[in-house]
Amino acid sequence: MKSNKGLFVAWLAVLVVGVILGLFTAVNLFVQGHILFNTSDIVIWTLPLGVYVFLALTSSGLTLVAAIPLVFGIKAYEAAAKRLVFLAIATLVGGFTAIGLELGSLPHMIYIMLSPNFSSPIWWMGALYSVELVLLLAKFWRLHVDDWSSRFSKGLGIASFVCAVFAPLIIGAVFGITEARPTFFGSFMSSYCLAVAVVSGLAAFILYGMVYFNITEGDIPADEQPIFEGLSRIFSYAMGIALLFYVLNVAVKTATTFPDFGTKVHFQILLALVVPYVMMIIPSVRETTWGKTLASAIALVAILGMHMEILLAGQVRPVGPKAEGLGEFVTYAPSIWEWLVFLFALTIVMLLYTLGERYLALGSRTAHAAPPH
Amino acid sequence: MTRYAMVIDLQRCVGCGACIIGCKNENNLPEGINWSYKITETSGTFPNVRYHYTPTLCNHCKFAPCVRGCPTKAMHKLANGITMHDPKKCIGCKYCMFNCPYGVIYFNWEKPHKFWQDDKPVIKGCTSSPKEITEHVKADTIPYYNPDRAETSAGIRPKGIVEKCTFCDHRLKKGLLPYCVEVCPANARIFGDLADPNSEVSRLLGKYRPFRLREYIGSEPHVFYIRGFNPGHYEATKGGV
Numbered sequence: 001m002k003s004n005k006g007l008f009v010a011w012l013a014v015l016v017v018g019v020i021l022g023l024f025t026a027v028n029l030f031v032q033g034h035i036l037f038n039t040s041d042i043v044i045w046t047l048p049l050g051v052y053v054f055l056a057l058t059s060s061g062l063t064l065v066a067a068i069p070l071v072f073g074i075k076a077y078e079a080a081a082k083r084l085v086f087l088a089i090a091t092l093v094g095g096f097t098a099i100g101l102e103l104g105s106l107p108h109m110i111y112i113m114l115s116p117n118f119s120s121p122i123w124w125m126g127a128l129y130s131v132e133l134v135l136l137l138a139k140f141w142r143l144h145v146d147d148w149s150s151r152f153s154k155g156l157g158i159a160s161f162v163c164a165v166f167a168p169l170i171i172g173a174v175f176g177i178t179e180a181r182p183t184f185f186g187s188f189m190s191s192y193c194l195a196v197a198v199v200s201g202l203a204a205f206i207l208y209g210m211v212y213f214n215i216t217e218g219d220i221p222a223d224e225q226p227i228f229e230g231l232s233r234i235f236s237y238a239m240g241i242a243l244l245f246y247v248l249n250v251a252v253k254t255a256t257t258f259p260d261f262g263t264k265v266h267f268q269i270l271l272a273l274v275v276p277y278v279m280m281i282i283p284s285v286r287e288t289t290w291g292k293t294l295a296s297a298i299a300l301v302a303i304l305g306m307h308m309e310i311l312l313a314g315q316v317r318p319v320g321p322k323a324e325g326l327g328e329f330v331t332y333a334p335s336i337w338e339w340l341v342f343l344f345a346l347t348i349v350m351l352l353y354t355l356g357e358r359y360l361a362l363g364s365r366t367a368h369a370a371p372p373h
Numbered sequence: 374m375t376r377y378a379m380v381i382d383l384q385r386c387v388g389c390g391a392c393i394i395g396c397k398n399e400n401n402l403p404e405g406i407n408w409s410y411k412i413t414e415t416s417g418t419f420p421n422v423r424y425h426y427t428p429t430l431c432n433h434c435k436f437a438p439c440v441r442g443c444p445t446k447a448m449h450k451l452a453n454g455i456t457m458h459d460p461k462k463c464i465g466c467k468y469c470m471f472n473c474p475y476g477v478i479y480f481n482w483e484k485p486h487k488f489w490q491d492d493k494p495v496i497k498g499c500t501s502s503p504k505e506i507t508e509h510v511k512a513d514t515i516p517y518y519n520p521d522r523a524e525t526s527a528g529i530r531p532k533g534i535v536e537k538c539t540f541c542d543h544r545l546k547k548g549l550l551p552y553c554v555e556v557c558p559a560n561a562r563i564f565g566d567l568a569d570p571n572s573e574v575s576r577l578l579g580k581y582r583p584f585r586l587r588e589y590i591g592s593e594p595h596v597f598y599i600r601g602f603n604p605g606h607y608e609a610t611k612g613g614v
Contacts, residue, residue, distance in 0.1 A: 324411070
């Protein structure tokens, strides 16, 4: 590995600044409360919650992609497995950072386990992601000690895969069972969350791989090339499904006369989904490093945008007496503190990625000769 | 088994807002939080306009979506039908606000009543500061603090958790009416046991065709509205010709 010490130190310095800013934000939030957010009794879940959903689903997506070699035994992807599991852990920790600051209290995050309400999807979401984190940590430990095929290791892989399937479905159900907010209600949100989890997991891994290998190796190593080619192809299929979900959502929104669906359609998000999809279905673009980098980066931004658009669409119409003195819809833009929560969660993810790559030999198993199909 | 419900007679209601103010005093509510409030609507075009006033509060739904969704059972049902909130169990996830079809659950975004801790007088050297007034009357947080509220729940709910109407459960325990019912100068609020066929609420619901807010959701609200104030008069015609 060609290491660039100067670049590494500079990158660490950036991360340290991010962590300091994040801790400053956390202390302020714990002391002053959510008055620092641009939230209200109308728009109650905002950017920090959107970031949590984005990172938690991305983590599930990474776990699902890791299941290709670890559960379904496709050996051609084995070289990526350990890195995928670690990235899933790091991304989930970032998600927990965002939700912790959204709640504004760490004891509250823990208390959720002590007084469970089994009819609440929020409880199931917390429980599933906590279990998933433990399973991923255990699975990573087994992979780190080169235990790929014991029954325990395989069992951990299967259990984390099952968690990664149900956790996005439950996140969808958090929204999907709210009769009070018709834009969320129904089974659509669960299937949407699962599809988007796969897309964001693939996008995160491809982007990470492109950036990491280009910085450290100058290019994608020959033995990793087939993995990224195969995953890029799956990425294009998954993007197609996500695009279909988004178009379906826009179609319902624009076709219905139901007032709750009357919010603006953000065509820039649609464009941000179409562009990477088109890039990934053109083989000559898909095979290039710049094509994969750009497409996955645009897709990740678009998916965060999708989450925010859907999250806000169900809230910007005031309900009952809270509509007094207000128009039909209210507007929302994140406060600087909400952006800082976003930055902190992202910094935590990046810091763990960096440390993991540095000290945990994430690419320690080489790929088998057979290229992925 | 007792099943508390409220009937609001819109013909008697004069829209004075005494219920809102009474509730705020009784339950030590901070600025911006209204367990009891109203929906006002204007219909028609000038000069043919009407103003409608609908008082609101927690509907104490039979199938309360806030109770189903609360991850820690902080929001729970009492045997008498009251949808109760336990501040000690609330983690501030705000999912009940998300689930409530009626927009009657509020969040403490910051330290409640913080203005009463302000030591700056309105006019320097002339008036006392809010903090001085609070200290002078030896009050807990606010000068008009009602200690009765703390008998069944937190007297003042802290930052970072939600709060809502409890049908004044602390008063019901002493055989008193909810305070909004007590202070209504028009006697427009009728409170009682829906399970008792001879109660006044049962009698009124049998006599007048009631409606409930967003009934189609199926949450079975237990705040019913009857009649409607309308002193208007118009000449009878055949099809407006």
